[in-house]
Amino acid sequence: MNLPNKLTLLRVFMIPIFVVFMLVDITPFDNWIALAVFILASLTDLLDGKIARKYNLVTNFGKFMDPLADKLLVCSAMICLVEMHIIPAWIVIIIIAREFIISGFRLIASDNGVVIAASYWGKFKTVFQMVMICLMIANIPALRLLTDIVMWVALILTIVSLIDYLWKNKEVV
Secondary structure, three states: OOHHHHHHHHHHHHHHHHHHHHHOOOOOOHHHHHHHHHHHHHHHHHHHHHHHHHOOOOOHHHHHHHHHHHHHHHHHHHHHHHHOOOOOHHHHHHHHHHHHHHHHHHHHHHHOOOOOOOOHHHHHHHHHHHHHHHHHHHOOHHHHHHHHHHHHHHHHHHHHHHHHHHHHOHHHO
């Protein structure tokens, strides 16, 4: 259990804490605490990958759990935001469907001995989704237009990255 894997597990353990502060009325600052937990969890994602690559600590556990932890964090956040009527459910359905499709596609590729690396489109998508979630959790009225723009960009990047993955790896199917 190396440091990157511990950071990945920390991210997974932070998800219930995040969800509680998103959905349960505990303090007047719940959304800010949830935002801080989400940002911290997101930073563990950035850190674990950098550390694993820099110090050659890449493991099969990390290859499996890191993307799963990311999906759990982002999907949990978006489902909470649907519950709070901050993001339309249909947008979240498209985003989650893309994650299932790509995960299934990677599984098929893996069975054929092909590794599908993350693309730049996928990385941009992730960044915009995380920024979107942060803006939505903060829910600052003066930033509503920016939040909406980031949401639409995240949705477009989700679709573009899906098409990009499928097109570049069509021989896998």
